[in-house]
Amino acid sequence: MNADPxxxxxxxxxxxxxxxxxxxxxxxxxxxxxxxxxxxxxxxxAGMQAASLYHHFRSKEELLLHTIYVxxxxxxxxxxxxxxxxxxxxxxxxxxxxxxxxxxxANRDAWxxxxxxxxxxxxxxxxxxxxxxxxxxxxxxxxxxxxxxAGEFGCPDPRLATLAILDLINGPNxxxxxxxxxxxxxxxxxxxxxxxxxxxxxxxxxxxxxxxRGNA
Numbered sequence: 394m395n396a397d398p399x400x401x402x403x404x405x406x407x408x409x410x411x412x413x414x415x416x417x418x419x420x421x422x423x424x425x426x427x428x429x430x431x432x433x434x435x436x437x438x439a440g441m442q443a444a445s446l447y448h449h450f451r452s453k454e455e456l457l458l459h460t461i462y463v464x465x466x467x468x469x470x471x472x473x474x475x476x477x478x479x480x481x482x483x484x485x486x487x488x489x490x491x492x493x494x495x496x497x498x499a500n501r502d503a504w505x506x507x508x509x510x511x512x513x514x515x516x517x518x519x520x521x522x523x524x525x526x527x528x529x530x531x532x533x534x535x536x537x538x539x540x541x542x543a544g545e546f547g548c549p550d551p552r553l554a555t556l557a558i559l560d561l562i563n564g565p566n567x568x569x570x571x572x573x574x575x576x577x578x579x580x581x582x583x584x585x586x587x588x589x590x591x592x593x594x595x596x597x598x599x600x601x602x603x604x605x606r607g608n609a
Contacts (some may be wrong), residue, residue: 410461411449414439419460419502427457427510457510458518463503465522468496469529476532482540483592487585489533493562494584497569498577512571530555540592547594558588 417439421430432453437448450456475489497504511519530552535550548554562584569577 394555414446414449414456415459415463418456419463419500421508422457423502427453427506427513432456454514454518457506457513458522460503461507461511461514461522463500463607464496464507466525468493468500469525472496473529473532476536482532482536482543482545483589483590485591486533486536486540487589490562490585490588491578491581492579494565495577497563497566498571498581501569508566515524520586530559533558537592543593545594548592554592561588 395599418430418435421435421438430453432446433443435453435456439446450459463568472489472492475492476485478485480488511522514522534551534555537546537548537554540546541548541551565577565580565584569580571577575583
């Protein structure tokens with residue numbers, strides 16, 4: 394996993410004030426775009442001098458990096474252990490899906506920025522973000538492969554299935570509305586059920602009958 398190119402070690406969101414600034418930047422980058430917001434405007438919105446903001450973040454790009462890391466580092470580091478434990482592979486996967494989607498609901502600004510402003514990062518910082526995304530994909534794919542070996546999943550191509558699952562569970566980032574018909578928790582539960590059902594192994598057919606999936 395790549396280190397943070399800005400200071401030579403894995404960055405941290407630690408510190409209440411720093412986390413508040415990341416949340417503020419997330420909102421402003423979402424509303425106005427990365428290139429539409431300057432450090433002075435960010436400092437004014439935070440009620441501080443620009444020099445004080447530079448004390449926390451050496452550049453606007455570094456602040457963008459930490460905003461994107463809310464999704465593409467912190468969530469990954471926090472959630473991959475959800476695939477470990479004594480529960481069934483299906484239960485652990487459902488737990489990860491729920492956590493992934495509820496994270497979207499709790500961090501909507503950061504998710505939208507991570508989806509729209511990624512290319513504003515310099516190549517080395519972009520690679521640092523992408524490395525976390527690849528780790529997340531590989532861990533899920535390994536979990537699916539282990540579930541196949543255990544007979545819990547009917548998944549001939551775990552790598553492709555992983556991409557399909559990520560496409561599905563990232564989707565609420567674009568359309569979720571807190572004022573909508575379903576809460577983010579209800580959406581998370583339904584998505585978890587859908588993912589596990591689609592991965593169910595084929596049900597052995599009666600003699601003379603075609604094989605069908607358990608979720609047909």
